Amino acid sequence: MKLATDMYKHGLAFNLFNNPTWRDVLLDISGGRFAGSGNLHEVGGRLLIGAAGTSDGQVSERMAGARTCGVSIDGMKSVTHKGVYNTIVYLPLALYLASFRLGTDRSRAQNLLVELTQGLQARLAARYGGATLSAWADPGHTRENQLALCLIWGLVTDNPTPMRLMRRLSVDANVCLFSYGCAAHAGNLVAKYLVLIEPLKSALRDSVAVGVFFTRSTRAGAFLARSAQQLRKAGAKIGSLELYSRTRWVGEADTITSVLANLLAIRRTLADNRHEPPAARIRILPRVETISDSPTTELSLAKCVPFLQALASSVAVLEADAAPLSSVVGMFSALRLCLDQSFAELPVAARSSIQCSLGRRLR
Amino acid sequence: MFSWPSVALIQDPLLVLAFYLDPFLFPVHQRVAAMQWDGTTLPTLRGRAVEFLAGDDASYSLRLSRDLAAFLTYAEQLPVAFAGRDLHPAQWWVLMAEPFPTLRVVALRIFALPPSAAGRERAFKRAKLVHTAVRNRLDPAKADMQTRIIF
Numbered sequence: 001m002k003l004a005t006d007m008y009k010h011g012l013a014f015n016l017f018n019n020p021t022w023r024d025v026l027l028d029i030s031g032g033r034f035a036g037s038g039n040l041h042e043v044g045g046r047l048l049i050g051a052a053g054t055s056d057g058q059v060s061e062r063m064a065g066a067r068t069c070g071v072s073i074d075g076m077k078s079v080t081h082k083g084v085y086n087t088i089v090y091l092p093l094a095l096y097l098a099s100f101r102l103g104t105d106r107s108r109a110q111n112l113l114v115e116l117t118q119g120l121q122a123r124l125a126a127r128y129g130g131a132t133l134s135a136w137a138d139p140g141h142t143r144e145n146q147l148a149l150c151l152i153w154g155l156v157t158d159n160p161t162p163m164r165l166m167r168r169l170s171v172d173a174n175v176c177l178f179s180y181g182c183a184a185h186a187g188n189l190v191a192k193y194l195v196l197i198e199p200l201k202s203a204l205r206d207s208v209a210v211g212v213f214f215t216r217s218t219r220a221g222a223f224l225a226r227s228a229q230q231l232r233k234a235g236a237k238i239g240s241l242e243l244y245s246r247t248r249w250v251g252e253a254d255t256i257t258s259v260l261a262n263l264l265a266i267r268r269t270l271a272d273n274r275h276e277p278p279a280a281r282i283r284i285l286p287r288v289e290t291i292s293d294s295p296t297t298e299l300s301l302a303k304c305v306p307f308l309q310a311l312a313s314s315v316a317v318l319e320a321d322a323a324p325l326s327s328v329v330g331m332f333s334a335l336r337l338c339l340d341q342s343f344a345e346l347p348v349a350a351r352s353s354i355q356c357s358l359g360r361r362l363r
Numbered sequence: 364m365f366s367w368p369s370v371a372l373i374q375d376p377l378l379v380l381a382f383y384l385d386p387f388l389f390p391v392h393q394r395v396a397a398m399q400w401d402g403t404t405l406p407t408l409r410g411r412a413v414e415f416l417a418g419d420d421a422s423y424s425l426r427l428s429r430d431l432a433a434f435l436t437y438a439e440q441l442p443v444a445f446a447g448r449d450l451h452p453a454q455w456w457v458l459m460a461e462p463f464p465t466l467r468v469v470a471l472r473i474f475a476l477p478p479s480a481a482g483r484e485r486a487f488k489r490a491k492l493v494h495t496a497v498r499n500r501l502d503p504a505k506a507d508m509q510t511r512i513i514f
Contacts, residue, residue: 056511
């Protein structure tokens with residue numbers, strides 16, 4: 001059972017012990033006494049149910065000691081392109097509660113709320129002697145008792161329309177006391193829109209152009225890697241180029257920082273290329289050459305990095321395990337304070353624009 | 364003119380109350396008191412949070428407000444070196460909050476809540492370890508069980 005549980009924890013397939021090589025290894029280790037936890041049906045059936053029960057028991061034990069919890073829900077497309085929704089409980093330690101599929105139902109707020117409530121009711125009500133999730137709002141209780149009895153104080157989701165509507169419905173139905181959107185997503189969206197104003201806009205555009213060229217062109221990439229390696233030997237701190245990805249949180253900071261760090265190696269690559277015989281030269285895009293050789297590029301990238309890194313660090317704090325709720329206002333207030341007093345490298349217009357945008361993030 | 368999309372950071376006054384209940388953030392409290400968030404200040408939002416929590420219960424509202432005022436005065440007197448200690452605010456409220464009994468109940472519950480839903484993104488990562496392209500015929504119930512074990 002222990003071996004099977006470890007196997008589940010590493011996401012291994014249930015037919016692992018059907019493999020003769022594994023069986024031989026286990027028999028050798030155990031002196032011929034143990035050939036594995038069982039066949040496909042045992043590992044994927046009886047043992048899996050037992051291990052899941054033990055895991056659920058540990059979650060229930062932790063929840064039994066909690067005064068209240070936060071809940072979050074989100075959907076993803078599985079490998080078979082089916083929508084799967086995960087429910088996580090926070091104590092504030094994140095615990096995975098269950099997943100559900102809507103099947104033939106549409107992913108509307110009402111359907112999501114029904115599934116969420118049923119799932120939570122099944123797992124959480126045991127602790128409360130079968131009481132319903134909204135029992136805390138009984139007008140017979142004093143307000144103080146209502147708050148003390150409320151099991152789910154907060155529901156946190158990201159910000160698509162069905163999720164926002166579901167948050168409102170859940171508060172109306174007294175499933176939770178209040179609801180709010182994920183602060184890390186909001187911080188990420190702030191970064192997404194910051195790069196629509198200058199000088200961050202042109203910095204990201206230039207970084208993406210350079211990054212895409214050196215990662216798509218195999219020879220240019222290899223030349224750059226060689227230059228970077230030589231510079232590293234000389235003591236320069238140069239990492240790899242990070243391509244921009246919209247799904248990486250505050251990925252703008254990583255992309256611009258990596259291009260800035262690689263600028264010396266890029267310039268050296270371009271200079272080396274110019275000195276190659278014409279037949280051996282790589283064809284560098286004129287735009288990439290202009291960006292890399294321009295004396296203003298370094299300055300314009302360097303202007304954007306400090307604030308984007310501050311924003312990236314804030315989002316990293318917000319998404320950390322067991323981060324306190326106070327970080328939401330704390331982090332963004334601190335960013336606004338810093339914008340008042342620091343980041344002098346950004347133009348005043350850009351700083352005012354960022355200030356205004358952060359100041360209006362209240363709803 | 365560039366128009367900013369509606370990305371809300373502070374969507375509920377309780378988020379502001381959480382900020383004021385964090386004893387480790389007290390050096391920031393005073394400095395952001397006058398800061399405008401869409402024409403509203405943080406102390407105003409803090410007041411709204413107390414109103415929401417107390418509902419129609421005047422006696423509870425009075426006790427809550429009295430505790431909050433006493434806590435804010437207490438927090439102002441904490442040494443600056445205290446700020447940023449590596450302790451979760453919930454632990455501080457468990458250990459140190461005997462003088463604020465009404466507020467303690469609220470604070471302990473507020474600090475059980477996460478600021479972000481990042482745990483859920485980590486759950487997806489685990490789920491993708493289980494339900495891979497090679498194991499795409501895995502029964503969803505079994506995939507869920509294995510994800511529960513992994514997480």
